Amino acid sequence: MTVWDDVVGQDETVATLDRAVRDPAAMTHAWLLTGPPGSGRSTAARAFAAALQCAEHGCGTCKECRTALDGTHADVTVLATENMQIGVDTARDLVALAARSPSVGRYRVLLVEDADRLNDSSGNALLKAIEEPSERTVWVLCAPSLEDVLVTIRSRARHVRLRIPPAQAIADLLHRRDGIDHATALTAARAAQNHIGIARRLARDEGARSRRADTLALAVRIDGVGTAVRGAEQLVAIATAERDSALSERHATEKATLLEQLGADPSARTQPPHVRSQISALEKEQKKRERRFITDVVDRCLVDLLSVYRDALVVQSGAGDIGLVNEDHRQLVDRVALALRPERILAAMDAIGTARERVAANVPPQLALEAMAVSLQLPR
Numbered sequence: 001m002t003v004w005d006d007v008v009g010q011d012e013t014v015a016t017l018d019r020a021v022r023d024p025a026a027m028t029h030a031w032l033l034t035g036p037p038g039s040g041r042s043t044a045a046r047a048f049a050a051a052l053q054c055a056e057h058g059c060g061t062c063k064e065c066r067t068a069l070d071g072t073h074a075d076v077t078v079l080a081t082e083n084m085q086i087g088v089d090t091a092r093d094l095v096a097l098a099a100r101s102p103s104v105g106r107y108r109v110l111l112v113e114d115a116d117r118l119n120d121s122s123g124n125a126l127l128k129a130i131e132e133p134s135e136r137t138v139w140v141l142c143a144p145s146l147e148d149v150l151v152t153i154r155s156r157a158r159h160v161r162l163r164i165p166p167a168q169a170i171a172d173l174l175h176r177r178d179g180i181d182h183a184t185a186l187t188a189a190r191a192a193q194n195h196i197g198i199a200r201r202l203a204r205d206e207g208a209r210s211r212r213a214d215t216l217a218l219a220v221r222i223d224g225v226g227t228a229v230r231g232a233e234q235l236v237a238i239a240t241a242e243r244d245s246a247l248s249e250r251h252a253t254e255k256a257t258l259l260e261q262l263g264a265d266p267s268a269r270t271q272p273p274h275v276r277s278q279i280s281a282l283e284k285e286q287k288k289r290e291r292r293f294i295t296d297v298v299d300r301c302l303v304d305l306l307s308v309y310r311d312a313l314v315v316q317s318g319a320g321d322i323g324l325v326n327e328d329h330r331q332l333v334d335r336v337a338l339a340l341r342p343e344r345i346l347a348a349m350d351a352i353g354t355a356r357e358r359v360a361a362n363v364p365p366q367l368a369l370e371a372m373a374v375s376l377q378l379p380r
């Protein structure tokens with residue numbers, strides 16, 4: 001066993017990082033790991049942090065390895081944010097930490113999971129600390145791609161690129177780590193389009209599978225403006241339900257904790273002004289997180305939907321044996337392939353792409369999706 005076991009399909013990356021851990025000449029103090037969502041970049045970053053702390057360079061079993069992997073190591077700080085941007089105060093806290101020597105470990109590791117969310121001011125605050133770090137400080141920054149990171153930051157870090165892990169490698173991981181049978185694991189990995197986290201959820205969560213099935217079914221359900229509007233509503237409803245199941249409880253807990261910290265009476269009808277202002281600041285953060293969550297879920301639904309049309313093109317071209325994303329929804333794919341000519345399929349894919357751009361640009365999802373859904377009509 002090693003710390004790299006859960007980093008799947010990334011032989012080159014693992015080799016580079018492992019060499020750095022073992023050979024001082026290959027080591028540097030700032031790293032930038034990029035890879036598409038679900039490729040496992042934060043898993044790779046944590047494994048790297050663990051290997052750096054471990055006396056055996058990443059045995060996977062010692063206390064240093066285990067605590068670094070599960071996020072409780074005193075000298076490994078992980079910054080993961082759900083906010084759109086990393087604020088300058090957060091960046092300054094990291095800089096202050098970076099100046100301190102490690103307390104128990106061999107290095108002080110600062111892991112920034114979403115380095116693409118650094119803005120000009122928080123990025124600037126980090127610059128000097130990244131360029132001239134203390135002797136035993138290592139920065140590990142993660143982002144979807146190089147282009148997402150401020151030029152000033154990326155020019156000061158060594159870049160390591162993760163690739164999209166192959167479906168088979170993901171299936172093996174799900175089988176080995178989560179005990180999922182091979183066939184289910186492989187179907188889930190394909191359906192998730194090689195996103196490790198989504199594959200795991202699809203393999204284990206019946207609700208996630210049925211939400212995906214509902215999304216895919218839109219491809220054959222729309223035959224006019226009325227069904228298009230209802231289809232858009234349904235997608236938004238799917239996203240809202242996911243948001244509620246993921247965030248409601250957590251947000252209520254956060255609020256209760258804050259009230260307790262402030263010594264306020266949670267049952268009071270009105271709170272004193274200083275409590276009110278803190279509560280409203282928290283609620284503002286929570287609202288932002290909820291919006292971001294909806295945007296993310298809608299985008300994932302659209303990627304699912306897009307895959308139906310991609311599969312239909314594959315079927316039409318007679319190249320079905322190169323592997324369908326939606327092998328588990330073959331009838332649906334066949335219906336689309338029979339009903340639409342290739343140019344109509346491409347138009348549908350364009351409409352989905354446009355909807356993704358609009359949702360990312362903060363157009364209300366319902367509007368963006370209605371416009372898209374009208375283009376997804378099947379001939380009656």
Ligand SMILES: [Zn+2]
Nearest residue numbers: 054059062065
């Ligand atoms: Zn170890």
